[in-house]
Amino acid sequence: MPELPEVETICRGIQKPLQAKIFKKIIIRQPQLRWPIPKSICKLLPGIEVGDISRRAKYLLLQTSRGTLIIHLGMSGYLRLHPILPKATKHDHVDFVFNDISLRYTDPRRFGAILWSEDDINNHPLFLHLGPEPLSSDFNARYLFNKLKNKKTAIKTAIMNSQIVVGVGNIYAAEALFLAGIYPGESAGDVTQLQITKLCQAIKKKLKQAIKAGGTTLKDFQASDGKPGYFAQQLTVYGRETKPCLICQTPLKNIIINQRASVYCSTCQSR
DNA sequence: AAATTCTCCTGAAGGC
DNA sequence: TGCCTTCAGGAGAATT
Numbered sequence: 001m002p003e004l005p006e007v008e009t010i011c012r013g014i015q016k017p018l019q020a021k022i023f024k025k026i027i028i029r030q031p032q033l034r035w036p037i038p039k040s041i042c043k044l045l046p047g048i049e050v051g052d053i054s055r056r057a058k059y060l061l062l063q064t065s066r067g068t069l070i071i072h073l074g075m076s077g078y079l080r081l082h083p084i085l086p087k088a089t090k091h092d093h094v095d096f097v098f099n100d101i102s103l104r105y106t107d108p109r110r111f112g113a114i115l116w117s118e119d120d121i122n123n124h125p126l127f128l129h130l131g132p133e134p135l136s137s138d139f140n141a142r143y144l145f146n147k148l149k150n151k152k153t154a155i156k157t158a159i160m161n162s163q164i165v166v167g168v169g170n171i172y173a174a175e176a177l178f179l180a181g182i183y184p185g186e187s188a189g190d191v192t193q194l195q196i197t198k199l200c201q202a203i204k205k206k207l208k209q210a211i212k213a214g215g216t217t218l219k220d221f222q223a224s225d226g227k228p229g230y231f232a233q234q235l236t237v238y239g240r241e242t243k244p245c246l247i248c249q250t251p252l253k254n255i256i257i258n259q260r261a262s263v264y265c266s267t268c269q270s271r
Numbered sequence: 272a273a274a275t276t277c278t279c280c281t282g283a284a285g286g287c
Numbered sequence: 288t289g290c291c292t293t294c295a296g297g298a299g300a301a302t303t
Contacts, residue, residue: 003297034279034299058297075296076281091281109280111297126299153274162298170296258275260296 002073004058004134004167005210010079011055014103017081018062021050021098030093034074034113037094041069041116045096056121057130057166067118070126074111080104131165134203139165141197148188148196155191156184157258159203168203170260171238172210176202178237183269184262185255209234237263 002010023045031037044066051063060079062069071079085095085102094105094114105114117124131147132138147164148155158164160173168176177184179202182195191199213234236246241254245265254263 034297072297074280074298107280108282109296111280151273157274160297259277261294 002058002075002077003169003172003210004055005172005207005213007055007058007060007073007167008211009214010073011053011060014079014081015053017101018050018053018098018103021101023048023050023064023096024099025095025097027095027097028093029088030091030110033093033107033110034072035115037114038116041114044116045069050098056127057133057162058169059126061121067116068121070113070115070117070121070124071105072113074107074109074113076109077105077107077112080106129163131161131163134165134167134207139200139204141193141200144200145193145196148191151188153188154184154257155182155186155188155199156260156262158188159199160260165203167207170262171235172203172206174238174263175206175236178264178269179206181268181270184264185257237265239263 026042026045028037028039028042031039045064048064048066051065052061053063054061058072060071060073062071073079080103082102082104083100085097085104088095088104091108091110092104092106093110096103096105105112115126121127132143144165148158151158153161156173156177159168159176160170174184176199180195180198182191182199237252240252241261241263242251244250245252245268248265248267250265250267252263253266254261256262
């Protein structure tokens with residue numbers, strides 16, 4: 001499931017191969033994603049050049065002189081580069097065809113999105129209320145502590161809230177909380193300043209580690225070149241319910257917080 | 272206003 | 288073997 005490291009991996013993977021390529025044709029087989037894919041891109045894009053390719057939160061941004069293509073992978077989406085396009089299968093919803101390469105969007109669960117914006121991307125409704133990037137200096141202990149004070153919601157829910165900080169999904173929230181020794185169900189406003197400092201560092205550390213490993217491949221994540229990510233081998237709590245804590249051997253517990261599985265160690269993660 | 276729940280979707284896994 | 292049920296999950300929308 002793509003989280004920030006996975007999107008970053010894909011972003012880096014397509015930057016060079018698509019650099020300055022000219023869109024030739026857009027094939028939309030299934031426009032019904034989270035929102036309908038605007039058909040206008042089929043007419044708009046051909047003939048224009050790919051500019052900067054970047055990432056904001058878990059959104060991939062392909063800039064052009066006419067506007068920005070916004071791609072979100074939802075939880076089962078991925079992008080693959082193909083020199084020659086293979087025959088489309090069931091969930092291959094969109095192909096962006098260039099002269100000598102194609103970018104194929106595949107998403108079995110269709111929670112993703114492909115949108116088009118002609119305005120400043122920062123004014124787009126989806127981007128208007130986004131918090132800071134977790135790996136930027138804007139995301140620091142002071143910011144996080146201030147943002148969380150008086151909040152009653154669970155600390156895990158808070159760090160997964162994109163208005164507070166972007167790009168932290170279920171996997172990395174669980175991993176960071178374990179590293180910081182914080183009980184995921186703790187009220188955000190009750191987490192001490194020292195713990196917040198640890199948490200902030202833990203989020204950055206885990207995300208960096210995962211990017212280095214090329215992302216986390218659980219079931220089907222693959223980079224744009226088809227290679228899996230290797231961060232799954234470094235997971236300490238996510239998906240390890242009932243298995244022994246890597247620090248103290250206590251069997252890990254799973255609680256549901258806001259409809260999300262939250263695995264933690266009842267010994268190492270104090271309340 | 273803030274917090275929680277609902278919703279979209281399909282593949283995988285488990286039960287019988 | 289196969290059908291049915293349950294679950295996972297990003298994040299905006301709806302509800303409390």
